[in-house]
Amino acid sequence: MTQHPGSWPAQPDPPAVMPPKPGEAWTPERVEPMPGTEFGLVQLRVAPITSGLAVGSLSAGIVAILVSLLVLCFGVAGAESGWGAVVAGAFALLSGLAGGGAIALGLVSRRQIRRSGQGGRVRFTGAGMALAGLWCGAAGAGIAVLTLLLAVVLQS
Secondary structure (H helix, E strand, C coil): CCCCCCCCCCCCCCCHHHHHCCCCCCCCEEEEEECCCCCCEEEECCCCECCCHHHHHHHHCCCCCCCCHHHHHHHHCCCCCCCHHHHHHHHHHHHHHHHHHHHHHHHHHHHHHCCCCCCCCCCCEHHHHHHHHHHHHHHHHHHHHHHHHHHHHCCC
């Protein structure tokens, strides 16, 4: 602990952090010498991170496709009994919401990935995952709408 005369009560010194061994997590990206001194400014390389929004987009897109298959199953199974279109409509709404969420997350994550890595920012990856989430969300919502129409036609 360090305390200077006339200062506030002593504060504990922060714990020392040992730098990683060569070849581990920290690798210098750029060293800029400071003019007039023997010191330099080291900028460390930061490993890219997979975008969480892209993961969410793909997950929501897969859910949209799976729920749209439920629309088909319930629409066909309940067509003769008269309840198929109602239950299929409820699941179609759920699939449409999941598909819309996947599309929104995919668009936002692609924008996040495109803007990352500039000006000292963290670099995000996952552009392919975001694109797959966009397509899966659109396919899930489209399949749900088409199978709901099929269920209504079969029930009539």
